Amino acid sequence: MRTVAKPHQAMDKSEEYQEVVEQLVGMQLALHRYLLTILGDSDAASTVLQEANIVLLKKWADYTPGTNFVAWARSVAYMQALAYVRDRRRERLVFSEEVVRQLEQRAELNDDTSEDRLALRHCLAQLSKGSLELVQLRYRDGSTIDEMAGKMGKSSSSIKVALHRIRRGLLTCVQRQLADVRN
Incomplete structure (x- = not known):
């Protein structure tokens, strides 16, 4: 039945x-x-x-x-x-x-921004030291990809790939956090 x-x-x-x-x-x-x-x-x-x-x-x-x-x-x-x-x-x-x-x-x-920010802070805290350093150089300090590559001793393309992966991971983490908060 x-x-x-x-x-x-x-x-x-x-x-x-x-x-x-x-x-x-x-x-x-x-x-x-x-x-x-x-x-x-x-x-x-x-x-x-x-x-x-x-x-x-x-x-x-x-x-x-x-x-x-x-x-x-x-x-x-x-x-x-x-x-x-x-x-x-x-x-x-x-x-x-x-x-x-x-x-x-x-x-x-x-309202939505505050929940987003809290989720982002949580996700940033989960990053490895190296990933967090890349994020801070790019978004807090405003460094260009080339400047970051020179400072880190890596190629520009490897910095781009690393930032892309970090952003994708942060997006997934933030979406998961927001879903947990809203459920």
Whole structure:
């Protein structure tokens, strides 16, 4: 006997709740980063994340399965961040609501970039000393292929091939890291 998966519309409430919980658990790190960008304080981001998690789980029935869960969760987290700022307005080192709005807009623009950068940093840390040196010469120092070849005592073509392999390896590593973060 073959089981047929239910379409989203036919899910019962417990299945919908389970889906919300799984998605929420899977995006804790991304939500924390988002809140950290907005609030600029890791402790505040952790506090607001916990408050947002509570609200998200209480209001799980407001989420429509199949729609953009990340956008829904971020909007709740954003509202919790605003509430946090409002509640602590008298404290000297808390951003104003306007600053939080501006930082949220910047976080929206840089969101994918920040995950990409974290993944790239991780992958760069995995490189051998020689490979990392080539990457730094080329991209940090701006050395040309010929300059690198002269400095390393190798041919230009061997430097090109090495850089090509390193870039291909970094791309694969970054894609794997991003897939792990998003799953």
